[in-house]
Amino acid sequence: QVQLQESGPGLVRPSETLSLTCTVSRGSISGYFWSWLRQPPGKGLEWIGYIYYSGSTNYNPSLKSRVTISIDTSKNHFSLKLNSVTAADTAVYYCAREPPSGGVFDYWGQGALVTVSS
Amino acid sequence: DIQMTQSPSSLSASVGDRVTITCRASQDITNDLGWYQQKPGKAPKRLIYSASSLQSGVPSRFSGSGSGTEFTLTISSLQPEDFATYYCLQHNSYRTFGQGTKVEIK
Numbered sequence: 588q589v590q591l592q593e594s595g596p597g598l599v600r601p602s603e604t605l606s607l608t609c610t611v612s613r614g615s616i617s618g619y620f621w622s623w624l625r626q627p628p629g630k631g632l633e634w635i636g637y638i639y640y641s642g643s644t645n646y647n648p649s650l651k652s653r654v655t656i657s658i659d660t661s662k663n664h665f666s667l668k669l670n671s672v673t674a675a676d677t678a679v680y681y682c683a684r685e686p687p688s689g690g691v692f693d694y695w696g697q698g699a700l701v702t703v704s705s
Numbered sequence: 706d707i708q709m710t711q712s713p714s715s716l717s718a719s720v721g722d723r724v725t726i727t728c729r730a731s732q733d734i735t736n737d738l739g740w741y742q743q744k745p746g747k748a749p750k751r752l753i754y755s756a757s758s759l760q761s762g763v764p765s766r767f768s769g770s771g772s773g774t775e776f777t778l779t780i781s782s783l784q785p786e787d788f789a790t791y792y793c794l795q796h797n798s799y800r801t802f803g804q805g806t807k808v809e810i811k
Contacts, residue, residue, distance in 0.1 A: 622800070632741075632749065632792060634800035647799060648706065681748055690739045690754025691796045698748050 589614030591682050591696035599676075599703050605669040609682030609696055616640055616663045620685035622692065623656060623667045625678040633678075637685060638665055672703045707731050711793055711803025717811040724780040726806045728793035733773050737797035740769055740778045743805075744789045752791075753778065783808070 595607035609621065622637040636646035638656040646654050650669070658665040669676060679698040685691040708731040718724050728738065736756035741749040751760045753769035756776055766781045780787055788810055793803040 631805050632743075632794075632802040634802070645799070685796075689758070690737075690751070691800065692739065692741070692749070692794070693751055693754070693760070695748035695750075 589684065589694050591684065591694060593680060593682055593696045593699035595699060595701070597700060597702060599672055599701060600705055601673055601703055602671055605667070605672050605676060605680075605701055605703070607667045607680055607682075607699060607701070608664050609666070610662075610664045611684075612663070616658065616660050616665070618687060620687070620691075621656075621658065621665045622683045622685055624681045624683060624692075625676075626681070626698075627675075627678045635667065635669075635680075674703050677701065677703045707734060707795055707798050707801050709793055709795055709801050709803040711806055713806060714804060715807040715809065717809050718783050719811045720783055720785055722783045722811075724783050724787075724808060726778045726791055726793075728771075728776045728778075728803045730774045730776070730795055730797075734795045734797035736772050737795055738769075738771070738776050739794045739796070740767075741792045741794060742787075742789045743792065749792065780808075 590612045592610050599605045617640045620637045623635040638644045638658050655668040681698045682696045683692040684694040710729045738756045740753040743749040752767050757769045768779050770777050790805045790807045
């Protein structure tokens with residue numbers, strides 16, 4: 588079955604840019620929507636945005652001004668950039684798959700903790 | 706934006722109990738709702754999609770119902786492995802999670 592794996596720096600300094608990549612294995616990136624989500628320590632889940640394999644995107648309005656999601660179908664991965672980070676952006680970041688029908692987020696990565704601190 | 710109000714925020718129950726968790730949407734989301742289970746340190750796991758469809762591999766003691774603005778997740782007979790936090794999620798407009806329900810051992 589498909590597997591997702593987040594990778595990237597675990598520590599980011601305030602005001603800088605958080606960058607993560609999600610690599611998809613045992614399945615194709617084509618034909619699906621791919622999302623980023625996050626969960627601050629001890630808190631609930633928040634959707635950040637998604638990208639379709641064709642490159643079209645949709646972002647959470649509360650984060651839209653700071654977020655860019657991109658995709659590289661040749662490498663079977665997609666990426667998140669969140670700029671101007673603060674301590675409030677400290678969270679476990681997850682990537683997840685959205686099938687074209689039958690709901691969303693059927694497969695998830697294991698999550699990557701990103702801490703914003705100087 | 707669509708808000709999801711989930712209740713209760715926590716509950717204590719015993720093995721074998723019937724458990725019900727409710728989510729209310731701030732506007733009609735038809736059946737664009739899923740339920741997820743999350744255990745500490747793990748990614749969420751999808752249990753129910755399209756409000757009432759059981760995810761493949763999920764035990765039949767889990768069921769979902771509702772449409773429009775009112776939705777329910779029911780665990781018919783709580784098992785030890787079911788103690789976890791449960792979230793509803795709407796995907797009718799953007800994606801919004803409920804606040805979560807922590808199911809604890811009584």
